[in-house]
Amino acid sequence: MTHRPAPEKTGGPEPAVTRNPFTPAAETLLPELRTLRRSLHSRPEVGLHLPETQRAVLDALEGLDLEIVTGTSLSSVVAVLRGGAAGDAGGPVVLLRGDMDALPVEEATGLDFAATNGAMHACGHDLHVAGLVGAAELLHGRRDELPGTVIFMFQPGEEGFGGGRIMIDEGVLDAAGERPVAAYAIHVDATTPYGRFVTRSGPIMAGVSTLRIRFEGTGGHAAMPHLAVDPVPVAAQAILAVQSFAARRIPAGDPAVITIGPLSSDSSAGNVLARSVSMEANMRHFSEGTLALLRDELPELLRGLAKAHGCAATVEFVPSYPATVNDAHETAEVVTRLSEVHGPERVVTLAEPAMASEDFSYVLQRVPGTLVFLGALPEGVPPEVAAPMHSEGARFDDGVLGLHAAALADLAWNGLERASAPSPVNEAGASR
Incomplete structure (x- = not known):
């Protein structure tokens, strides 16, 4: 894949001026960032413990004036850059995050740097690491002017x-x-056109939870089901009941998606009735109200269905990630800044949130901020036929890394400048 300037990627008019002050330095860094990304791509690691990836990040940051701490229960890296323009008070703090882990997917991209160890960076986290390293280098290069402090969060286990x-x-x-x-x-x-920024205010990605469900019958002979309690028909009815619950109990304006994934019985032969059936429901949701329905009322429905058929039911609710919710004020500022710097034709506001999930949600529960998507569709690939993320054929144009790093650095700088600005006051002198 060859690097191409972002204006060639949108199909819209080329902006007359690019005002991101980090762009020239980012273009210079691009070969280094691409090399780092491809090295990470060829040796992906899954989960919380990523020793090779952690070492690659530490090596990439070596020589920069950063305060670095590594995790104790996971292979994380936290780097702090303190700017020189904030004075003794230190100024405000912003955080930039990049996740580092891969997926347990056998790669089939045909790239000459493809992974061969049974894992794959099929979600682009290798680019996230390289882009965040680039942002750290760019901001470090102007640290004497930096009006505050930046935390770089290199995160395993997303x-x-x-x-x-x-x-x-x-x-x-x-x-x-x-x-x-x-x-x-x-x-x-x-699958998003190269160089296009996509975001929205409010929920942008769903929360996710799981129901682990087990129906217990008695087992028996397939020729005499009346002498047993067969949990298989109960499980079949439960699958339909779950879909009806989603369609009829969840408000249409507050969507949820419920998918039955794993499904198995303990029957050992075709003429043996199962004694138990186990399945899992993957549940995607946005609001606390819908989450409460899924957590409290859906299990009661399943237990009642089992009881009506003489079965016992065990239903365990397993919470996972909350919904990812972009702060309205910060997102408006981000959209304005990206539009000013890269052109409004490159910034797209999503009409609806995505049903996938993200654990940047934990940060956004505590800190106002914004998650932005950046298109990295390879040249010559129509979006409608591009392999989706999490698939064995997912491919990303890593020429986007200069834009990625420059945009992160600029958002951090802009956020610090806004936070450092004097608060407006009304005529009585009180802060608005």
């Missing part, structure tokens, strides 16, 4: 392991001595 929550427990939000006033993350996307 793909279902709750690494963001663990890093919060280990103190990432307090790494600079005071809480950030804003937090930003950029997530690349394999």
Whole structure:
């Protein structure tokens, strides 16, 4: 994949001026960032413990004037850059986050740097690491002018392991001595046109929870089901009941998606009635009200259905990630800044949130901020046929890394400047 300037990627008019002050330095950094990304891509690691990835990040940050701490229960890296323009008070703090872990997917992209160890960076986290390293280098290069402090959050375990929550427990939000006033993350996307920024105010990604369900019957002979309690028909009715619950109990304006994934019985042969059936329901939701319905009322429905058929039911609710909710004020500022710098034709506001989940949600529960998607669709690939993220064929144009790093650095700088500005006062002298 060859690098192309972002204006060539949108199909819209080229902006007359690009005002991101980090762009020239980011273009110079691009070969280094691309090399880092491809190295990470070829040796992906899954979960919370990513020793090679952590070492690559530490090596990439070596020589920069950063305060660096590594995690104790996960292979995280937290780096703090203190700016010189904030004076003795230190100024405000912003946080930039990049996740680092891969997925347990066998890669089939055909790239010459493809992974061969049974894992794959199919969600673009290798680009996130390189982009965040680039942002650290760019901001460090202007640290004497930086009007505050930046926390760089390199996070393992985003793909279902709750690494963001663990890093919060280990103190990432307090790494600079005071809480950030804003937090930003950029997530690349394999099917969005190159160089296009996509975000929205409010919920942008769903929360996710799981119901683990087990129906217990008695087992028996397949020829004499009347002498047994067969849990298989109960499970079949439960699957339909779950879909009816989603369609009839969840408000249409507050969507939820419920999917039955794993489904198995303990029958050992075709003429043996199962004694038990187990299944899991993956549940996507946005509001606390819908989450309460899924957590409290859906299990009662399943237990009642089982009881009506003489079965016992065990239903366990397993919470996972909360909904990812972009702060309205910060998102408006981000959209304005991205539009000013890269052109309004490159900034898209989503009409509806996505049903996938993200554990940057834990940060956004505590710090006002924004998650932004950045298109990394390879050249010559129509969006409608591009392999989606999390698939074995997902491909990303890593020429976008210069734009990625520059945008992160600029959002951090802009956030610090806004937080450092004097508060407007009304005629009586009180802050508005």
